[in-house]
Amino acid sequence: MTNDDEYTEYARARWSALVHSAMLLGAGKAEAEDLAQTTLVRCYLGWTKVSRATNRDAYVSRMLLNAFRASRRRRWWQEKPTEHLPDGGDPDRTAEVDGADAVARALGGLSQPQREVVVLRFYLHLGELEISDVLGIAPGTVKSRLSRALDRLSTDTNLADLDGGRLP
Amino acid sequence: MNDDQATDLIDRLAAQLPRTHAPVPELVEAGRSARRRRRRLVAGATTALVAGVVLGAFLGPRLGDGGDRSDRTDTIDHVSPGEAVVYYLAVEPDTLDAHPAPTRLTARLVDVRNTGNPGLDALSALANSVPEDKDLTNGFNFLRADHTSFIQPTSVTHADGVVTVDLAQDPMDPYPNIDFFGPSGEVITQQLVWTVQTAIGTTDPVRITVRGEPAAGILGHSLDGPVAADPAIVLPPDDPVALQMTVNPDLVGPGQVVTVTYFMRWNRGLAYKLVSADTTDPDLSNPDYYLISDGGTARRSMAWYSGDHPPAVHNIGIGGTGPDRVRIPETAAEGKWLLCAVTPLVEPCAELTVTRNGSPAPDVEGYLSIPLSNDPYPAVTYFEESAGYSLGLTTAVSCPAVVESVTPLGDEALLVKTLPPEYGGCRFAAPPSTDRFPLAGPVAETVKWAVIDQGAGREPVRVRLEFARGTLD
Numbered sequence: 001m002t003n004d005d006e007y008t009e010y011a012r013a014r015w016s017a018l019v020h021s022a023m024l025l026g027a028g029k030a031e032a033e034d035l036a037q038t039t040l041v042r043c044y045l046g047w048t049k050v051s052r053a054t055n056r057d058a059y060v061s062r063m064l065l066n067a068f069r070a071s072r073r074r075r076w077w078q079e080k081p082t083e084h085l086p087d088g089g090d091p092d093r094t095a096e097v098d099g100a101d102a103v104a105r106a107l108g109g110l111s112q113p114q115r116e117v118v119v120l121r122f123y124l125h126l127g128e129l130e131i132s133d134v135l136g137i138a139p140g141t142v143k144s145r146l147s148r149a150l151d152r153l154s155t156d157t158n159l160a161d162l163d164g165g166r167l168p
Numbered sequence: 169m170n171d172d173q174a175t176d177l178i179d180r181l182a183a184q185l186p187r188t189h190a191p192v193p194e195l196v197e198a199g200r201s202a203r204r205r206r207r208r209l210v211a212g213a214t215t216a217l218v219a220g221v222v223l224g225a226f227l228g229p230r231l232g233d234g235g236d237r238s239d240r241t242d243t244i245d246h247v248s249p250g251e252a253v254v255y256y257l258a259v260e261p262d263t264l265d266a267h268p269a270p271t272r273l274t275a276r277l278v279d280v281r282n283t284g285n286p287g288l289d290a291l292s293a294l295a296n297s298v299p300e301d302k303d304l305t306n307g308f309n310f311l312r313a314d315h316t317s318f319i320q321p322t323s324v325t326h327a328d329g330v331v332t333v334d335l336a337q338d339p340m341d342p343y344p345n346i347d348f349f350g351p352s353g354e355v356i357t358q359q360l361v362w363t364v365q366t367a368i369g370t371t372d373p374v375r376i377t378v379r380g381e382p383a384a385g386i387l388g389h390s391l392d393g394p395v396a397a398d399p400a401i402v403l404p405p406d407d408p409v410a411l412q413m414t415v416n417p418d419l420v421g422p423g424q425v426v427t428v429t430y431f432m433r434w435n436r437g438l439a440y441k442l443v444s445a446d447t448t449d450p451d452l453s454n455p456d457y458y459l460i461s462d463g464g465t466a467r468r469s470m471a472w473y474s475g476d477h478p479p480a481v482h483n484i485g486i487g488g489t490g491p492d493r494v495r496i497p498e499t500a501a502e503g504k505w506l507l508c509a510v511t512p513l514v515e516p517c518a519e520l521t522v523t524r525n526g527s528p529a530p531d532v533e534g535y536l537s538i539p540l541s542n543d544p545y546p547a548v549t550y551f552e553e554s555a556g557y558s559l560g561l562t563t564a565v566s567c568p569a570v571v572e573s574v575t576p577l578g579d580e581a582l583l584v585k586t587l588p589p590e591y592g593g594c595r596f597a598a599p600p601s602t603d604r605f606p607l608a609g610p611v612a613e614t615v616k617w618a619v620i621d622q623g624a625g626r627e628p629v630r631v632r633l634e635f636a637r638g639t640l641d
Contacts, residue, residue, distance in 0.1 A: 044199025
């Protein structure tokens, strides 16, 4: 298998996860696609390094996160947390969308560092040590951020009405 | 909430997110294209860098009697008599578009004839040159197969703070007409402005005339007076650790001051960051410190923040070459560091070493001081698509002029408020002011120039205001 074949297979497999990760971090759909593209093009440029990474997904997650952070820092206007799901929901699935919207609003209530560890842990399913490596912070900091994020989600009023008042 | 519940929550949200098809062929092509551009940009960027040095140093006329039309893409470290720096059009380096139009400029060295008029020599050489690099475009002569220039300069004069370039024929709507996909008249205008300014050694604006009368425009881009150089249009060097800026001294103690000087004037941010360079591969995207404003809140001053928890960056573009004076954070550990400017594009960095036995340096009020300059400072404000009002404060810290807020008054005018004196450790001669700028049209990608009066005996400062409609997400 050539490098291009290997890259193509990887890009196809990871595209959705990268787009969704960026959206969960707070990007809109178009920006999320841009960030996924940027990440995957950078993967192409450094494929030798990427393909040799011990944990390729964690390595690429870090690239995505860096691209996301850079895009935020380079904005020339004040940031506003994303609290609403981008358009694209199915009108026949109103209840599900409402629930997801509540989750999105709850995520929007987290600080950005908390939101990052939540996405890395519970969407990309990285371990705490991997998150520590991706974020460049101590494993203990990962634990404390996760703990505080979960505490905050537990008391978030946006999630109170889900599933008849029970948290999932 | 336990881990399973959190996973369920996120899965529930992710299930609602729209699914899109992976554009794999486009990704591969974009990767290949970026790889090709990256290789070529190394040489090109270096030439742009040194061309900036040439301009910044205000070298005198460069005369000669050469006639070779070929451009050279090796490093421009010296401009000899008979040579001049000209600018060609280049594609945005980071674009992922497979067929992008060139929107940037990059410098090259060409041979010129010695007529005694360096501005005219450079423009004439540009009109007759074809870039060897096939990825570059000469906006003067790309329209025609025989590379005949539709911009034909006949004279260049420099008086009363304005450079006047007279052309033999109207370049507004040359044959073939402008209904095509290619470079815009605006970037070609900047190509002319940068080339003639560099040749003369000035940053004065450029008036373009046709047989003595004001030119209507260039390739569909209307002109309404002298044109200033856009500091953001020239490609910065590609290598972020290249010598784009220097730090002096490079051996300092915590809390001491370094002087930062840039080689070329281009659009950079006011903010700085400090990245530990004790590793072999410093990660510029994860700095240890940010030197930024905390925005419109209580302190309103530049201060160092931990890289782990930086506040949202409220920044303003500036175009000067420095020297900025930056005080190193008192908590910086001993070791090697990269001091980097935070910019919308490439982030220039310079290495320094922090030591307890560092060279002493003079104190600076606050953490950042930037000298007075007449370079334009772009202030960027976006407006919401529907509402059309300013998104809160465009908080910014800059010296000597700062735009704090811009509020559209309908579609007719903009209310621009400048910051009060002594903001963020900078000293302002100008009082706070609110000015009304009438708009010729709707608030959409409008550029206005505000002139900030600095008081008697001081030059007014021009502030470039860029406006565009936009949404946050």
